[in-house]
Amino acid sequence: MKFTIQVNEGPYQHQSSDTAYQFAKAALEKGHEIFRVFFYHDGVNNATRLTTPPQDDRNVVNRWSELAKEHNLDLVVCVAAAQRRGIADKDEAQRNGKDADNLADGFRISGLGQLIEGGIQSDRLVVFGD
Amino acid sequence: MSESKKFLYVNRKAPYGTVYALESLEVVLIGAAFEQDVQLLFVDDGVFQIVKGQDTKGIEMKNFSPTYSALGDYEVTKMYVSKESLEERGLTVDDLMPLTYEDEDDDWAEKDSIILVNKDEIAALMEEQDVVLSF
Numbered sequence: 001m002k003f004t005i006q007v008n009e010g011p012y013q014h015q016s017s018d019t020a021y022q023f024a025k026a027a028l029e030k031g032h033e034i035f036r037v038f039f040y041h042d043g044v045n046n047a048t049r050l051t052t053p054p055q056d057d058r059n060v061v062n063r064w065s066e067l068a069k070e071h072n073l074d075l076v077v078c079v080a081a082a083q084r085r086g087i088a089d090k091d092e093a094q095r096n097g098k099d100a101d102n103l104a105d106g107f108r109i110s111g112l113g114q115l116i117e118g119g120i121q122s123d124r125l126v127v128f129g130d
Numbered sequence: 131m132s133e134s135k136k137f138l139y140v141n142r143k144a145p146y147g148t149v150y151a152l153e154s155l156e157v158v159l160i161g162a163a164f165e166q167d168v169q170l171l172f173v174d175d176g177v178f179q180i181v182k183g184q185d186t187k188g189i190e191m192k193n194f195s196p197t198y199s200a201l202g203d204y205e206v207t208k209m210y211v212s213k214e215s216l217e218e219r220g221l222t223v224d225d226l227m228p229l230t231y232e233d234e235d236d237d238w239a240e241k242d243s244i245i246l247v248n249k250d251e252i253a254a255l256m257e258e259q260d261v262v263l264s265f
Contacts, residue, residue, distance in 0.1 A: 006263070008150075041153055080156060084149075112160040119261035120135055120164065127264055130150075 003027055004118030005037045008129025010045035011060035012053070017046050020128040021063055028071050036074045036118045037064075039107075041129065044082045047075070049104035061104050068106030075107045076114045135260035136167045141176035142264060146191050151179050154265035155197055162204035169259075170201075171252065173212040177219060180209070180244075182227040195227065202231030202243055209243045210255060216246075 005024055009016040024034055039046055051061040068075050077087060083096065089109050093101035103109065119125045139158055143150040161168060172180060179198070186193040201209075209229055216222060229243040247255065256262055 008265075040157075041149060081153060112157050113164070115157060115263075116137075116161045116164045116166070119137060119263070120133060120166065125261050125263070127262075129264075 001027075001124060002033045002035050002122045004035045004115075004122040004125045006115065006118075006125065006127045006129070007037065007039050007043035007046060008041045008127065010042035011051065013042070014130065016128040016130070017043065017060050017064075018058070020126075021060070021067065023126065023128070024073070025067060028067075034071070034073055035122045036076055036114065038115045038118055039075070039077045040081055040112075040115065042085065043129070044077050044085050044087045047077045047082070047087055047104050047107040048102045050102050051104075065104050065106040073106070077103070077107050077109045078115070079109050079111055082109055134166055136169070136258060137161060137261045137263065138169045138171055138256065138259040140171045140173060140262060140264040141179055142174045143179075144175040145179045145184065145195065146186065146189060150265045151176070152192075152194055154263075155194060157263065157265075158201065158206060159197075159204065162201075162206060168206050169208045169210060169255070170206065171210040171212070171247075171255065173215050173252065175215075175219075177211060177215045177221060177226075180211070180226050180229065181221065182225065198229060199227060202229065205231075207231040207233075207241075207243050208245060210245050210247045210252070212252060213246050213248050 005020050007017050007020045011017050053059055088101045089103040090101045092109055141154055145151045184193050184195045230240050231243050232238040233241050
C-alpha cells in the first residue's frame with residue numbers, strides 16, 4: 001500500500017512525530033511504500049538541524065534524516081508554515097533576507113500542493129497530530 | 131490531474147488560541163486548485179470558526195473568518211456542521227455566518243453551503259471519503 005504521512009506537531013512537545021516515524025518505519029519494513037511525509041503546523045520544527053537533545057534521548061530530527069537517506073523518502077516541509085516558524089533552507093533564507101538557515105538533511109521545503117498531491121496519489125493519507 | 135478524489139477537511143478547533151483553523155483554511159484554498167471533490171466539516175470547537183460577527187481586535191489576531199464566505203467561489207460548496215456540537219455550545223445555525231454558493235447548474239441561483247448533520251450522518255460522511263484531513 002502507498003502511504004502519505006502528515007505530521008502536525010513539533011518534536012519533544014508532542015509524541016506525534018515519534019509515532020509517525022515509528023509508523024513509517026514499520027510500514028517500510030512490511031514492504032509498503034511511503035509516497036511522502038509532509039510536515040505542517042508546528043510539525044515543521046521537526047526539520048531544524050539545530051535540534052540538540054540530551055545524549056540519552058532520541059534525536060527526532062536526525063532519525064527522520066536517517067530514515068529518509070536509507071529509504072530515499074520524500075520529506076516535505078510546508079513553506080508557509082516554515083516561514084512563520086523560522087525554518088529555512090539556504091534559498092529561503094536568502095530570499096527572505098535572513099542571516100542563517102537551518103533545514104536538516106533529507107528535508108525539502110515546498111508548498112501545500114504537495115500535501116494535496118499526496119492525498120491524491122496515495123492509497124492512504126495518515127495524519128499524526130492533536 | 132484526471133483522477134478526482136473525495137476530500138473531507140475536518141475542522142475541530144476554535145479559530146483562535148491555536149493556528150490549526152487558519153492553516154487548515156490555507157490547505158483548503160490551495161487544495162481548491164486541484165479540482166477534487168471537497169467537503170468541509172465543522173465539529174467540536176471547530177463550529178466557532180464560522181460563527182458570525184467575529185471581532186479579533188482585542189487579541190490582535192487577524193480575523194480570517196471572511197475567507198469562509200469566499201469558499202463558494204472556489205467551488206467549495208458543502209460545509210457540514212455538527213448539530214450536537216452546536217447544541218453543546220448553546221449555538222444555533224442562526225449564530226453562523228451565511229455561507230452560500232452560486233449553483234452554475236441552476237442558473238447561478240444562490241444556495242446554502244451549510245448542511246447540519248448528526249453523529250451518524252458524520253460517520254457516514256467520513257465513510258464515503260477517499261481522504262480525510264483533520265485539523
